[in-house]
Amino acid sequence: MNMSRLVAFSSSLLLGTVLALTGAGAADAAETVKAVDYVALGDSYSSGVGSGSYDSASGDCKRSTRAYPALWAAANSPSSFAFTACSGARTGDVTGGQLGPLNSSTDLVSISIGGNDAGFADVMTTCVLQSESTCLSRIATARAYVDSTLPGKLDSVYTAISAKAPSARVVVLGYPRFYKLGGSCLAGLNEKERAAINGAADYLNAATAKRAADHGFTFGDVAKTFAGHEICSSSVWLHSVNWTNIGESYHPTAAGQSGGYLPVLKSAA
16 A cells, blocks of 8 residues: 555544544534423422512412523523422412423423422411410421321322323422521521521421432422521521512522522532
């Protein structure tokens, strides 16, 4: 074989090897970035209450463009994005009115649910307006509900999701702790009440994580990302009592959605 043919043969061999490698790489990349069908379910923590910029078409559901599902969709350009989370939703509202977009092609589902079933709003109203003993008693009632009744309600939601979207990766997001203990708050609830409320949030999250795991779902713990940003901290990502817009009280701000919830969904999706 003369020199020119040897060079041509070597170049051809090298080019073929490179093309083979880059072809495989391209296939892998295509698989990695393949289009995702994403459905976001849940309550006000998923709809984005407290973060502003609400979609007027969502009405009282108050779905926000600053909520973590919308932020994830904007960053990842899924092939489809259905956002049915709604302020005030309980487990029965999810099964009764939010599951329509789910189907066998759904790849990703996110959800936060259970807080309203356990009486979150009533707990906070009781603790803000009534005595310490009444506050602690109401928290105890909520914890008893989490033990006796909530697991079955979560099971009904998770079973319904799996039935409609059997191939989906389901990410169940929890709730943050509300207070930084020993923080900068000088008024409002006392430290014992704040600690009891934080403990109730942990209790709800633990029960939710157990039910999620038993259904093969991923639980996203936002208490970790919100650490240092609770009420009474120097960099707060949660509204305290907002007397001018009471519905936003004890909900994440826009910073809480982008800094507290979005990273957890990103790591789990």
